[in-house]
Amino acid sequence: MGIFTKLFGKPEDIDPNALYAPMLGQAVPVTEVPDATFAEGMLGQGIAIIPSDGRVCAPCNATVENMFETGHAVSLTAENGAEILIHVGLETVSLGGKCFKIHVKNGQKVKKGQLLMEVDLEGIRAAGLDTITPVLVCNYDDFSQFEVSTGNTVTHQDTIITLSK
């Protein structure tokens, strides 16, 4: 893509096999999440983001499967069939919705980069909870290619998972 296309806001190229970072921050291996449910892959495989900003955006074009009423987690079905779970922070279900502002509803189609929820990261920390956010594909074993990219500072334009059937 040339600089002019970028400057003039033409639709960006979206790789249909990529999941982009839903939050800004540091992408780390999911095994570093200090919670066995995530680290042992019980909910799926993927990465985790140590967020530096509270905006949570769609990692790809998808349908909102289940926005938890508490706003602490959302599941999406990608156009390629990937079942994605974004779980913001650990034990954040206990906040009962405090610190989370929801922007989408169940069944809604979302575009890559669309705002899903806004999170008060300071508030989560003040409650004594960890903000680390696992981003997982629940049905990863449906994909023959499944690669994760960690160790980097990521923005919404960076690929964190590449997968194809």
Next chain:
Amino acid sequence: MKEFTYTITDPLGIHARPAGQVAKLAKTYADTVITITKDGNAAKASQLMKLMGLGVKQGDTVLVTAEGSSEEEAIAALKAYFTDNL
């Protein structure tokens, strides 16, 4: 087919962690179909996303059914899990 009904007492309901644990347990009985139904909406227990999508909360009553060659064992294991954790 074996079944039981259970009313959720856990204040947080079936959120991500218990859904993951139920799905993991259900997958150990590959030859048995385990279904969880709330208000007429059914989800296979092994399908994590669908299970979370039921949005099961404290006070909700769910029906758990198992059908297949390990239905006896499966329903006992699930009943124990629900009683101890949910």
